[in-house]
Amino acid sequence: MSGLSIENLSMRFDLPNGSAVQALKDVSLDLAEGELMSVLGPSGCGKTTLLNIVAGFLAPTEGVIRMNGHAVHGPDAERGMVFQKGALFEWMSVRDNVSFGPRMAGKREADYGEEVDHLLEIVGLQDFKEKAIYELSGGMQQRVALARCLANHPDVILMDEPLGALDALTREKMQSLVLKLWKETGKTIILITHSVEEALLLGERLLVMAPRPGRIHREYRLPFADLGVGQDLREVKKHPDFAVKREEILGMIWDMEEEIMGRSEEAS
Numbered sequence: 001m002s003g004l005s006i007e008n009l010s011m012r013f014d015l016p017n018g019s020a021v022q023a024l025k026d027v028s029l030d031l032a033e034g035e036l037m038s039v040l041g042p043s044g045c046g047k048t049t050l051l052n053i054v055a056g057f058l059a060p061t062e063g064v065i066r067m068n069g070h071a072v073h074g075p076d077a078e079r080g081m082v083f084q085k086g087a088l089f090e091w092m093s094v095r096d097n098v099s100f101g102p103r104m105a106g107k108r109e110a111d112y113g114e115e116v117d118h119l120l121e122i123v124g125l126q127d128f129k130e131k132a133i134y135e136l137s138g139g140m141q142q143r144v145a146l147a148r149c150l151a152n153h154p155d156v157i158l159m160d161e162p163l164g165a166l167d168a169l170t171r172e173k174m175q176s177l178v179l180k181l182w183k184e185t186g187k188t189i190i191l192i193t194h195s196v197e198e199a200l201l202l203g204e205r206l207l208v209m210a211p212r213p214g215r216i217h218r219e220y221r222l223p224f225a226d227l228g229v230g231q232d233l234r235e236v237k238k239h240p241d242f243a244v245k246r247e248e249i250l251g252m253i254w255d256m257e258e259e260i261m262g263r264s265e266e267a268s
């Protein structure tokens, strides 16, 4: 079967003081090839833990991840990761960052050169390819991170708050770029965000997680990502159902946060 399958995943962290945190409990989910899923939820509901397990950085206490039918046992180029920031090689040029994966795989310039230049063009950095990373703005650095991830030909792209450190305007532009890359490359994408608007705009599927233990609370299938491929995201936000869903999900997360605060007050 092609695509990503998350089967009965649980993760418990045993702490040095003898207690334990149940970060995830019985999470199951199938993602077909080319689907874009955004993941939202209050702090501590296990979003990053879920992504790290899918990436193969963490082994779950129970359950299994299957990628195109085979079980995942560790990191692999088929699952690429884009972090919030800080994962680029600062001292290398933009182009050397993007070509890093192919070079490490033993490929020659003649094999990857054209594709790397094409990726730089897609993310709008063709005029900056010889610049060093530290010379770029935050938004440009995230474009390098996206191009570098794509250069490894992943089947799935995992994004942990990839736009979280950007200013509002750059973030909006990058949201459009993520949609464009998704449509042009047909990649399967999981994107974690703390922004309800971003989750609505980018997720053709939107997963709301709940904490303690981390679990799937609700899933939506939404039209906004498809709408956003062809038009300004500000227009998409004017869609009557957009505001309805935003209020519904904000309320849902607000209630969860209130419950968490209530529980911690009871415990203290």
Ligand SMILES: Nc1ncnc2c1ncn2[C@@H]1O[C@H](COP(=O)(O)OP(=O)(O)OP(=O)(O)O)[C@@H](O)[C@H]1O
Pocket (backbone or CB within 6 Å): 013, 021, 022, 023, 041, 042, 043, 044, 045, 046, 047, 048, 049, 050, 214
């Ligand atoms: N290595 C670890 N050891 C112990 N506990 C951990 C570890 N990693 C995560 N946790 C705990 O697991 C739970 C889920 O954490 P996780 O970072 O996955 O949540 P999150 O939803 O991504 O949170 P945030 O939105 O704040 O980034 C939290 O209670 C966290 O403290």
